[in-house]
Amino acid sequence: MSARPEQRKDPVDAIIGQWARERPDLNTAAMEVFGRVSRLARAMGDRMEKAYAKYGISRGEFDVLATLRRSGEPHTLSPRQLSATLMLTTGGMTGRLDKLERAGLLRRSPDPHDRRGLQVTLTEQGLRLADEAVGAGLALQTQALSALDEERVEQLAGLLRELLLATEE
Amino acid sequence: MSARPEQRKDPVDAIIGQWARERPDLNTAAMEVFGRVSRLARAMGDRMEKAYAKYGISRGEFDVLATLRRSGEPHTLSPRQLSATLMLTTGGMTGRLDKLERAGLLRRSPDPHDRRGLQVTLTEQGLRLADEAVGAGLALQTQALSALDEERVEQLAGLLRELLLATEE
DNA sequence: AGGAAATAGCTTAGCGCTAAGCAACTCGCT
DNA sequence: AGCGAGTTGCTTAGCGCTAAGCTATTTCCT
Numbered sequence: 304m305s306a307r308p309e310q311r312k313d314p315v316d317a318i319i320g321q322w323a324r325e326r327p328d329l330n331t332a333a334m335e336v337f338g339r340v341s342r343l344a345r346a347m348g349d350r351m352e353k354a355y356a357k358y359g360i361s362r363g364e365f366d367v368l369a370t371l372r373r374s375g376e377p378h379t380l381s382p383r384q385l386s387a388t389l390m391l392t393t394g395g396m397t398g399r400l401d402k403l404e405r406a407g408l409l410r411r412s413p414d415p416h417d418r419r420g421l422q423v424t425l426t427e428q429g430l431r432l433a434d435e436a437v438g439a440g441l442a443l444q445t446q447a448l449s450a451l452d453e454e455r456v457e458q459l460a461g462l463l464r465e466l467l468l469a470t471e472e
Numbered sequence: 473m474s475a476r477p478e479q480r481k482d483p484v485d486a487i488i489g490q491w492a493r494e495r496p497d498l499n500t501a502a503m504e505v506f507g508r509v510s511r512l513a514r515a516m517g518d519r520m521e522k523a524y525a526k527y528g529i530s531r532g533e534f535d536v537l538a539t540l541r542r543s544g545e546p547h548t549l550s551p552r553q554l555s556a557t558l559m560l561t562t563g564g565m566t567g568r569l570d571k572l573e574r575a576g577l578l579r580r581s582p583d584p585h586d587r588r589g590l591q592v593t594l595t596e597q598g599l600r601l602a603d604e605a606v607g608a609g610l611a612l613q614t615q616a617l618s619a620l621d622e623e624r625v626e627q628l629a630g631l632l633r634e635l636l637l638a639t640e641e
Numbered sequence: 642a643g644g645a646a647a648t649a650g651c652t653t654a655g656c657g658c659t660a661a662g663c664a665a666c667t668c669g670c671t
Numbered sequence: 672a673g674c675g676a677g678t679t680g681c682t683t684a685g686c687g688c689t690a691a692g693c694t695a696t697t698t699c700c701t
Contacts, residue, residue: 307661310630310633310634311637313633313637313640314636315633315636315682316633318517318542321542321543321544322542322606324544325541325542325544326542326603326606329606329607329610330610330614331610332614332617332625333610333613333614333616333617334610334613335625335629335632335633335660336613336617336619336625336628336629336632336671337512337516337613337616337617339629339632339633339635339636340509340512340513340516341513341516341517342514342636342640343506343513343632343635343636343639344510344512344514345513345559345641346488346636346639346640346646347509348510348511351630361657362562363657365607372494373490373491373495374490375493375494381678381679381680382680382681383678383679383680390514391570391658391659391673392479392658392659393661393679393680393681394658394659394661394680394681394682394683395657395659395679397657397680397681398656398657398684399657401538406486414679417664417667417678417679418665418667418668418679418680419665419667419678419680420666420668420678420679420680421679421680434495437491437498438498441498441499441500441502441503444502444505444506445499445501445502447502447503447506447635447638447639448501448502448506448635449636450531450634450635450638450639451631451634451635451638454505455631455634456501456505458631458635459505459628459631459632459635460504460505460508461479461511462620462624462627462628463504463508463512463628464479464482464484464485464504464508465479465485465506465619465620465624466480466508466512466616466617466619466620466628467484467511467512467515467551468480468482468619469616469619469620470512470516470530470616470619471482471483471511471515471611478688520649523699530687531690532687550649550650551649551650552650553650553698554651555650560689561650561688561690562650562651563688563689563690563691564651564687564688564689565650565651566650566651566652566685567687567688568687570649583649586648586649586650586696586697587647587695587696588649588650588672588695588697589648589649589650589696590649590650
């Protein structure tokens with residue numbers, strides 16, 4: 304029982320407490336990390352969803368626009384590149400592209416070098432929306448992070464990087 | 473430009489690099505944390521899904537069994553309590569309970585004190601499966617965490633707790 | 642006591658995903 | 672040159688979720 308600065312209990316502490324009572328043989332240390340990672344991802348994901356809804360798109364659709372946007376001029380990628388980057392099946396990608404194309408945010412055109420393939424390009428409107436939405440999303444995340452001082456944010460980011468590198472191989 | 477111990481780049485660094493090139497005005501510090509949190513949650517979630525599949529259940533179904541298990545004797549909760557804990561609509565809960573009941577892992581019985589309500593109870597078989605599966609899941613998480621020494625794990629857990637408390641209010 | 646509001650769990654429609662299969666096309670090998 | 676294997680994007684069936692609406696029941700208020 305190492306002394307840690309008094310810190311409020313969170314929902315994960317409560318769950319771990321229950322396990323300690325029911326299954327004291329269990330080593331629940333890993334839950335302290337991954338339980339919180341799951342809950343954070345879900346909580347922030349829900350908020351982002353709502354933030355992007357103001358622009359008429361879902362989180363998944365934003366991810367498509369953002370991937371095209373940050374790829375730089377001419378903001379063009381193939382459906383395959385997109386589904387690989389976003390870890391999505393081609394079926395799922397087709398659906399997202401359909402919606403975004405119907406909304407006029409991107410354009411599908413034949414790949415001149417490979418007649419099987421397509422090029423997906425951000426429209427002027429899609430570019431504008433991506434630029435606005437990415438700012439709104441970042442603002443939300445930045446605000447949530449304001450609970451931690453700068454040094455802790457850096458520390459946290461560094462530890463997460465180590466863990467992510469070990470996890471994704 | 474703060475000096476940090478040389479550390480390998482991860483996929484989130486690559487994304488942030490792209491944004492820095494395309495939108496140098498953006499403050500992407502928050503992505504360093506939440507980008508990694510999302511990816512970690514997804515990567516570990518996928519692995520857990522596979523781990524539980526060996527027991528014939530999904531991650532969501534495991535969560536139901538685990539919630540009942542750690543509630544202690546007599547391993548009984550109402551569908552309402554379960555859907556509140558698991559942040560699931562009642563419709564979604566009905567589906568999960570149907571599957572788990574058909575598999576013989578739990579039992580639905582009328583609540584003797586409220587004729588609207590039900591009691592959901594783990595069967596002997598459900599209890600056994602929950603106890604095995606929770607061990608397997610924890611083993612997976614523990615192994616992933618072994619990339620970090622004990623001190624860093626504690627540090628990481630503490631920072632995540634602070635952030636989670638600030639985020640979930 | 643008696644009616645209005647709240648709550649329990651189920652049902653349905655709709656959405657977005659995956660897995661699997663398809664035709665069109667390109668590439669690599671001989 | 673020509674054939675087999677691989678790749679591309681789309682389609683379909685199925686799954687699990689949400690949102691909304693339903694009935695039965697309980698609780699609250701007067």
